[in-house]
Amino acid sequence: MRKLLFKSNYLFYIVVIVLFWSSSLKAKDKEDSKDIRVEIKEYISHHLKDSYDFSFFSYTKKSGEHVYVGIPLPVIIWDNGIKFFSSSKLKHGEDVAKVGSNYYKLEHGKIYKTDSKGTIFYDEKHHVTNYSPIDFSITKGVVSMLLIAFLMFSIFRNLAKSYRERGGLPKGIGRFLEPIIIYLRDDIAKPNIGEKKYASYMSFLLTVFFFIWFLNLLGLTPLGVNVTGNIAVTFGLALLTFLITNFTGTRDYWLHIFDPLGSSMKWSSKILLYIVLIPIELLGLIIKPFSLLIRLYANMQAGHIVIMSIIGLMFIFKSWIGSPLSFGLAFAIAIIELLVAFLQAYIFTMLSALYFGAAVEDHHHEDH
Numbered sequence: 181m182r183k184l185l186f187k188s189n190y191l192f193y194i195v196v197i198v199l200f201w202s203s204s205l206k207a208k209d210k211e212d213s214k215d216i217r218v219e220i221k222e223y224i225s226h227h228l229k230d231s232y233d234f235s236f237f238s239y240t241k242k243s244g245e246h247v248y249v250g251i252p253l254p255v256i257i258w259d260n261g262i263k264f265f266s267s268s269k270l271k272h273g274e275d276v277a278k279v280g281s282n283y284y285k286l287e288h289g290k291i292y293k294t295d296s297k298g299t300i301f302y303d304e305k306h307h308v309t310n311y312s313p314i315d316f317s318i319t320k321g322v323v324s325m326l327l328i329a330f331l332m333f334s335i336f337r338n339l340a341k342s343y344r345e346r347g348g349l350p351k352g353i354g355r356f357l358e359p360i361i362i363y364l365r366d367d368i369a370k371p372n373i374g375e376k377k378y379a380s381y382m383s384f385l386l387t388v389f390f391f392i393w394f395l396n397l398l399g400l401t402p403l404g405v406n407v408t409g410n411i412a413v414t415f416g417l418a419l420l421t422f423l424i425t426n427f428t429g430t431r432d433y434w435l436h437i438f439d440p441l442g443s444s445m446k447w448s449s450k451i452l453l454y455i456v457l458i459p460i461e462l463l464g465l466i467i468k469p470f471s472l473l474i475r476l477y478a479n480m481q482a483g484h485i486v487i488m489s490i491i492g493l494m495f496i497f498k499s500w501i502g503s504p505l506s507f508g509l510a511f512a513i514a515i516i517e518l519l520v521a522f523l524q525a526y527i528f529t530m531l532s533a534l535y536f537g538a539a540v541e542d543h544h545h546e547d548h
C-alpha cells in the first residue's frame with residue numbers, strides 16, 4: 181500500500197514539475213503570446229467572413245513581403261460603370277488595385293475607393309468614410325453555392341436517368357441517396373403536410389435539405405468555406421420558406437390568423453380580444469422564419485468558432501502536452517460537426533414541412 185502511494189505521489193510530482201516547466205517557458209514568451217492571441221482572433225474573424233479568393237496558405241519572405249497562395253476570384257463593381265479585375269490585385273488589403281484611372285483598396289473585407297497611396301479615412305467612431313462602390317463580385321461564398329448547385333443538378337439528373345433506364349433501380353451514389361429521399365418523403369413530408377398535398381412541396385424540401393447539408397459538409401473542408409454561417413444566406417433560405425408558406429396558405433389558414441376564435445363568439449365580444457390576439461398571430465408569421473435563419477446561422481457559426489479556437493490553442497500552449505490535447509479535441513469536435521451538418525439540414529427541412537402543413541391543413545368550417 182505504501183509503495184502504491186509512493187508511486188502515485190511520485191507521478192503526481194512529475195506531472196506538476198512538467199506543467200510548471202511548460203508554464204515557465206510560456207511566461208518568457210508572454211508578449212509573443214499576446215500577439216499570437218490577437219493574430220488567432222483576427223484569423224478566426226477572417227475565416228467567418230466571405231472573401232474575394234480561396235486562400236490555401238501564406239508565408240513571409242526574408243524581405244518581409246507576404247506571399248498568399250490561393251485562387252483569386254473576379255471582382256465586379258459599379259463605379260460610374262462596370263469594372264472588372266482580379267482579386268489578386270487587392271492582395272488581402274495590403275496593396276492598392278489600379279483599375280483604369282481609379283484606385284481601390286480592401287479594408288475590413290470591403291472594397292473602398294481611394295488614392296494611389298491607399299489612404300483610408302475614418303470618422304470618430306472608426307468607421308471608414310471612403311466611398312464604397314456597389315459590389316457584384318463573385319466571392320468565395322457565391323462560388324461555393326454555384327458549385328453545390330451544379331453538383332446537386334448533376335447527381336439528381338443522373339439519378340433520374342438511372343431510374344428510367346434501370347426500371348426504378350438506382351446506381352452509384354443514388355443507392356446512398358435513395359433511402360434519404362424516401363425518408364424525407366415518408367417521415368417528414370407526408371406526416372406533416374398530408375398525403376394529398378405533400379407532393380407539391382417535395383421539390384423544395386429535397387432541394388433545401390441537400391443544399392444545406394452539402395454546404396455544411398463543404399464548410400468542414402480546408403477550403404475555409406462558411407456559407408451557412410453567413411446570415412444573408414440563411415435569411416434567403418428562411419425567406420423562401422416564409423413566402424411559400426404564406427402564398428400557398430388556404431382560406432382557413434388566414435381565417436385562423438385574423439379570426440382565431442371563429443363563430444364561437446360574437447364579433448362585439450371578440451374585438452377587444454383581437455386587439456391582442458391578431459398582433460400576436462402576425463408576429464408569429466415573422467418569428468417562425470426568423471427562428472429558422474437564426475438557428476442555422478448560430479449553430480454553424482458556433483461550430484466554426486469552436487474548432488478554430490481550439491486549433492489556435494496549440495500555438496498558444498507551445499507544449500508537448502497542450503498541443504496534442506488541443507489537436508485531439510479539435511478532431512473530436514470536427515467529427516461531431518459531421519453529425520451537426522446533417523442535423524441542421526434535417527431540422528430546417530422538418531420545420532419548413534411543419535409550416536407548410538399548418539398553411540394547407542383542412543380545418544372544420546363549423547368553427548368559423
